[in-house]
Amino acid sequence: MNANRRLDELLRPALAERRDKSLYRVRCIVEGPQGPELGVDGRRMLNFSSNDYLGLAAHPALAAAACRALEEYGTGTGAAHLVTGHTRAHHALEEELAAFTGRSRALLFSSGYLANIGVAVALVGAGDLVLEDRLNHASLLDAGLLSGARFKRYHHADPDSLSNDLSITAGTRLVMTDGVFSMDGDIAPLPRLAEVADDAQAFLMVDDAHGLGVLGARGRGSLEHHGLGMAEVPVLMGTLGKAFGTFGAFVAGSETLIETLIQLARTYIYTTAPPPAVAEAARAALKLAQQESWRREKLATLIRRFRTGAEQLFGSDLLPSETPIQPILLGESARALAASEALRAQGVLVLAIRPPTVPHRSARLRITLTAAHTEEHVERLLQALASLPKQ
Numbered sequence: 001m002n003a004n005r006r007l008d009e010l011l012r013p014a015l016a017e018r019r020d021k022s023l024y025r026v027r028c029i030v031e032g033p034q035g036p037e038l039g040v041d042g043r044r045m046l047n048f049s050s051n052d053y054l055g056l057a058a059h060p061a062l063a064a065a066a067c068r069a070l071e072e073y074g075t076g077t078g079a080a081h082l083v084t085g086h087t088r089a090h091h092a093l094e095e096e097l098a099a100f101t102g103r104s105r106a107l108l109f110s111s112g113y114l115a116n117i118g119v120a121v122a123l124v125g126a127g128d129l130v131l132e133d134r135l136n137h138a139s140l141l142d143a144g145l146l147s148g149a150r151f152k153r154y155h156h157a158d159p160d161s162l163s164n165d166l167s168i169t170a171g172t173r174l175v176m177t178d179g180v181f182s183m184d185g186d187i188a189p190l191p192r193l194a195e196v197a198d199d200a201q202a203f204l205m206v207d208d209a210h211g212l213g214v215l216g217a218r219g220r221g222s223l224e225h226h227g228l229g230m231a232e233v234p235v236l237m238g239t240l241g242k243a244f245g246t247f248g249a250f251v252a253g254s255e256t257l258i259e260t261l262i263q264l265a266r267t268y269i270y271t272t273a274p275p276p277a278v279a280e281a282a283r284a285a286l287k288l289a290q291q292e293s294w295r296r297e298k299l300a301t302l303i304r305r306f307r308t309g310a311e312q313l314f315g316s317d318l319l320p321s322e323t324p325i326q327p328i329l330l331g332e333s334a335r336a337l338a339a340s341e342a343l344r345a346q347g348v349l350v351l352a353i354r355p356p357t358v359p360h361r362s363a364r365l366r367i368t369l370t371a372a373h374t375e376e377h378v379e380r381l382l383q384a385l386a387s388l389p390k391q
């Protein structure tokens with residue numbers, strides 16, 4: 001048997017097992033721009049599955065900024081930021097992100113996944129301790145594991161559980177949490193987590209992928225929502241691919257933190273800088289996110305409307321979330337998958353989120369609302385949800 005056939009035979013049983021357990025993942029093919037009405041596999045679908053919370057991913061101002069940058073810079077950066085990749089476009093975006101977050105400096109990364117790993121690897125290692133919320137995003141969990149530090153998970157959104165775990169002595173102790181939990185939509189109790197971390201001389205890092213642009217009157221995210229700054233949360237990570245409608249991520253903090261990341265974050269140093277056109281599009285998004293607060297107000301209205309209808313249908317299975325992430329807990333993966341397929345048959349796209357993305361027996365429909373949706377879109381979603389079989 002040749003090596004290729006041997007490899008396939010080695011891999012096939014795990015694929016079959018995933019299929020049997022309703023855990024098999026498949027992609028759909030999207031045509032045309034992001035938006036509430038999305039071309040999917042040749043059909044128009046009402047889209048409640050994207051993280052484009054402010055409705056900016058297909059905004060003409062972002063595309064125009066990207067086009068101008070393509071004319072000026074071409075496509076590629078040729079190398080990493082520390083070689084020839086760091087253009088004026090990247091640098092201007094960093095300065096604007098620092099101003100937006102009220103921090104001394106910001107540093108761009110190619111993605112949120114890479115930013116989280118970069119921070120953990122730069123700040124902790126053997127002899128240190130990383131503490132994470134159990135329901136943190138996979139990229140934070142992977143970052144903790146890859147750092148080489150001792151790794152512990154505390155109970156979800158539970159400062160007392162964190163406090164307990166902080167009795168473990170170690171060199172540097174880094175606490176990492178989502179600001180808004182990506183699969184549950186709830187807001188982390190950051191003021192208490194910050195206090196508990198500080199009492200133990202540990203450091204708190206917040207991954208605000210789902211808070212930035214969305215929470216706070218000015219869209220500055222979870223920290224604005226709670227009235228916290230660098231003093232309480234010295235490390236802030238944000239992504240540009242969700243509310244900011246583009247791609248990439250950043251870390252914001254003190255001059256010393258950012259210089260440390262430039263020297264030590266391997267996922268910053270050893271990867272090609274993103275295209276300048278992406279940076280220019282993100283600058284346009286950052287402007288709109290700050291100027292057009294109607295987008296956050298509209299989201300708040302749609303969230304209220306959705307919850308009023310969905311609470312009647314699902315009771316406490318509608319998770320208690322005040323953010324655009326509105327999950328409905330269904331339990332078994334097969335049930336979540338069947339519900340997602342039934343919605344799809346009615347032209348409504350809501351993906352089923354299954355283990356290992358969420359804990360065992362907590363498969364769910366993860367509904368996301370955006371400022372580009374209308375009240376009528378939400379009514380159509382509620383009608384489709386009402387037609388799902390009970391149990």
Ligand SMILES: *Cc1c(COP(=O)(O)O)cnc(C)c1O
Binds near residue numbers: 111140178209240248
């Ligand atoms: C999406 C996400 C990331 C990863 O960001 P990318 O830029 O998509 O790699 C990190 N953390 C959280 C909480 C996320 O939801």
